[in-house]
Amino acid sequence: MPLKVLSVASEAVPLVKTGGLADVVGALPGALEPHGVELTTLLPGYPAVMQSLKRARALHTWDSLLGTPARLVAGKLDSGHPLLVLDAPALFIREGAPYADAAGQDWGDNWQRFSALSRAAADIAGGAIVKRGKAQRFDLVHAHDWQAAMTAAYLRFAPFGGEAAVPSIVTIHNMAFQGWFGREVFPRLGLPPAAWSMDAVEYHGGVGMLKAGIACADAVTAVSPTYAREIRSSAFGMGLEGLIVARGNAVHGILNGIDTDLWNPASDPALAACYSHRTIERRIANKRALEAEFGLNEDDSPLFVVISRLTWQKGMDVLLEVLDHLVGIGGRLALLGSGDHLMERGLHEAAARHPGRIGIRIGYNEDLSHLMQGGGDAILLPSRFEPCGLTQLYGLAYGCLPVVSRTGGLADTVIDANPAALAAGCATGVQFDGVTYDALAAALTRTVALYHQHETWARIRKNAMKCDFSWKASGKAYADLYRALTA
Numbered sequence: 001m002p003l004k005v006l007s008v009a010s011e012a013v014p015l016v017k018t019g020g021l022a023d024v025v026g027a028l029p030g031a032l033e034p035h036g037v038e039l040t041t042l043l044p045g046y047p048a049v050m051q052s053l054k055r056a057r058a059l060h061t062w063d064s065l066l067g068t069p070a071r072l073v074a075g076k077l078d079s080g081h082p083l084l085v086l087d088a089p090a091l092f093i094r095e096g097a098p099y100a101d102a103a104g105q106d107w108g109d110n111w112q113r114f115s116a117l118s119r120a121a122a123d124i125a126g127g128a129i130v131k132r133g134k135a136q137r138f139d140l141v142h143a144h145d146w147q148a149a150m151t152a153a154y155l156r157f158a159p160f161g162g163e164a165a166v167p168s169i170v171t172i173h174n175m176a177f178q179g180w181f182g183r184e185v186f187p188r189l190g191l192p193p194a195a196w197s198m199d200a201v202e203y204h205g206g207v208g209m210l211k212a213g214i215a216c217a218d219a220v221t222a223v224s225p226t227y228a229r230e231i232r233s234s235a236f237g238m239g240l241e242g243l244i245v246a247r248g249n250a251v252h253g254i255l256n257g258i259d260t261d262l263w264n265p266a267s268d269p270a271l272a273a274c275y276s277h278r279t280i281e282r283r284i285a286n287k288r289a290l291e292a293e294f295g296l297n298e299d300d301s302p303l304f305v306v307i308s309r310l311t312w313q314k315g316m317d318v319l320l321e322v323l324d325h326l327v328g329i330g331g332r333l334a335l336l337g338s339g340d341h342l343m344e345r346g347l348h349e350a351a352a353r354h355p356g357r358i359g360i361r362i363g364y365n366e367d368l369s370h371l372m373q374g375g376g377d378a379i380l381l382p383s384r385f386e387p388c389g390l391t392q393l394y395g396l397a398y399g400c401l402p403v404v405s406r407t408g409g410l411a412d413t414v415i416d417a418n419p420a421a422l423a424a425g426c427a428t429g430v431q432f433d434g435v436t437y438d439a440l441a442a443a444l445t446r447t448v449a450l451y452h453q454h455e456t457w458a459r460i461r462k463n464a465m466k467c468d469f470s471w472k473a474s475g476k477a478y479a480d481l482y483r484a485l486t487a
């Protein structure tokens with residue numbers, strides 16, 4: 001009998017994506033299947049998710065799910081894995097993005113939208129779905145980020161039907177997003193007074209949803225071993241470091257993998273030319289396509305790429321400062337991203353100063369992000385913190401060498417091309433310490449120098465492309481943790 005696990009999240013590829021969370025949630029069912037785990041994904045019924053459903057048959061209905069009528073509908077992910085959708089039109093059918101309106105303002109009822117998702121998850125895990133007269137329970141619930149973290153609190157304090165609670169795991173994809181709301185929402189969460197405690201949902205006088213999940217889950221995971229260590233400190237714990245330390249051995253670091261069906265340069269339909277490390281000469285066609293796409297001069301100078309949210313976390317302010325240096329040492333840049341408006345303006349100004357050398361695309365474009373990995377020489381991630389990071393993993397697979405700050409998952413996945421690593425033949429990219437102008441500028445200078453040593457660059461690129469960051473190892477790590485918690 002496979003282990004039956006309910007994975008609860010606010011996004012999953014290909015249905016809805018605002019960032020790396022969606023990549024991971026979308027890939028997990030396939031990652032766990034070889035390990036005897038059947039993962040069912042529960043998502044909110046946003047318009048795009050509802051449209052993907054062929055036949056919307058209700059498996060369960062709530063007259064009032066935290067005050068709103070809702071029903072549960074079954075579907076399938078593109079991969080064929082089971083999907084459950086919480087169809088609550090008052091909460092999820094609206095114009096705009098998953099967490100914010102068209103103007104970028106967080107929805108005022110986010111506390112209700114994602115508590116309802118979590119309440120539904122706890123009900124489903126505990127047996128709300130009845131088939132042929134029999135309640136279908138899950139063995140375990142895996143909740144992602146603050147939007148699903150309250151599931152662990154509901155399972156602990158108000159399990160479905162009052163039955164023994166199902167074990168839960170909360171995964172922290174980014175400690176910076178905690179879902180904190182004023183104390184006035186507490187009475188509307190449907191939790192008993194006992195949940196209003198320092199050991200549960202109360203946090204700085206309000207409701208801390210990620211905090212509640214970390215406090216109540218049977219196990220907590222962070223998306224890389226280094227980040228799992230870092231969040232024990234005030235520099236990375238964002239106020240929750242004490243709780244993380246207190247949870248002790250219940251906190252684990254499991255590195256994200258990448259979906260090698262979607263991210264494979266040998267078969268990627270978004271590339272101008274597919275290639276592998278054996279046919280690397282074909283890669284140049286992608287560089288040419290990328291130059292054309294971004295209005296860059298066609299030449300053989302190193303082409304850096306950035307695919308990122310434009311935020312302080314990602315060090316995009318420091319990147320802005322260093323762009324004149326990047327061009328000065330003979331580099332070019334193609335950047336795809338959106339976020340902070342001041343940063344967007346600064347990037348446009350840099351592009352205007354360096355026509356043909358810096359090309360900017362503000363917005364979100366999945367296909368273009370693939371072409372950039374396939375055509376760029378190096379991908380820059382000057383992140384101040386990075387729980388795991390996926391774009392450096394895609395960069396490794398595509399031979400677009402990562403140039404990264406030494407933090408979180410970036411520290412765990414890139415081997416710096418220092419003299420020792422070069423001599424040992426294991427380098428896969430460039431790392432630097434501290435997100436400052438000097439550190440990033442020096443890393444860029446070092447990268448450009450390596451680029452011009454053709455044989456060395458080719459060797460690093462081959463090492464990078466041969467790395468295995470598929471879900472093989474991490475799928476097993478999650479499966480082992482699931483088994484330990486359900487034993």
Ligand SMILES: Nc1ncnc2c1ncn2[C@@H]1O[C@H](COP(=O)(O)OP(=O)(O)O[C@H]2O[C@H](CO)[C@@H](O)[C@H](O)[C@H]2O)[C@@H](O)[C@H]1O
Nearest residue numbers: 019020021173308337363364365369386387388389390391
């Ligand atoms: N403008 C754009 N157009 C197209 N695609 C774009 C894009 N901007 C970003 N992307 C894509 O969005 C994803 C970003 O994922 P990351 O893991 O790098 O960061 P994110 O901060 O979103 O995720 C958080 O969760 C993930 C998952 O656990 C952690 O890896 C990470 O460290 C943590 O901050 C990648 O698939 C990237 O290609």
